[in-house]
Amino acid sequence: MVAAKLLMSLGGDSTFDETLFAYITQDLTEEGYSIRHAALPESLSSALLAYQQKISGEKFIDAGIGRGDDYLLNEFVRTDEISWITGELATGREWINWASQLQVYLNRRLFLGLFSFESHFSHYRPGDYYKRHYDAFRGEATRVLSLIVYLNPSWNPLDAGELVLYKNDQDRIGTKVTPLMGTVVTFLSEEFPHEVLPANRDRYSIAGWFRVNTSVTDRVDPPQ
Ligand SMILES: O=C(O)CCC(=O)C(=O)O
Ligand SMILES: [Fe+2]
Secondary structure: OHHHHHHHHHOOOOOOOHHHHHHHHHHHHHOOEEEEOOOOOHHHHHHHHHHHHHOOHHHOEEOOEOOHHHOEOOOOOEOOEEEEOOOOOHHHHHHHHHHHHHHHHHHHHHOOOOOEEEEEEEEEOOOOOEEEEOOOOOOOOOEEEEEEEEOEOOOOHHHEOOEEEOOOOOOOOOEEEOOEOOOEEEEEOOOOOEEEOOEOOOEEEEEEEEEOOOOEOOEOOOOO
């Protein structure tokens, strides 16, 4: 577990309130998923909202399935648009820093061996959706933990657009999550099918994934 040890030493002096991380750890241990409302630090949520609003339209690309040469647009599955978050700007760095504090915390308690993190803003226009899917496939061991936060300061039940998280393949009812600012959702990527229902208004979120290191001796696995 060299990877986990390396990450732990990066932990240093955390500036975040670890109470939330403790709740997420407990939820993941008991259920494999966690839904926490009013959880993301408010200063971070509002900075991310401002950042997302400033990103010009052309920085968003139609979301696809897969990466690099395998990237496929598939309107049958999803119709949202995305913009990858890099550490170029302060707010992006603040977000990545928050996520890596969570990563360090989870590695210490749950020994997940989370090694890298990638994330993007998502914009679902009215009517956009992401059909029921898994973020990772069993045995591929790439994306281990999914992390989603929402950037919508208000949300009315009539706006629809909920995330529906299902416990397993048989579950057809699931748990609905309102995409309200501050809500933090985490779940084991291989375990929980989920979908985004069409919304009646613009819907903003960040979706991210922690991965384990899948490097083999002569090949370094990049985070993106
Ligand atoms: O925005 C959400 O609620 C979930 C998005 C999602 O499932 C994904 O991007 O894989
Ligand atoms: Fe997903």
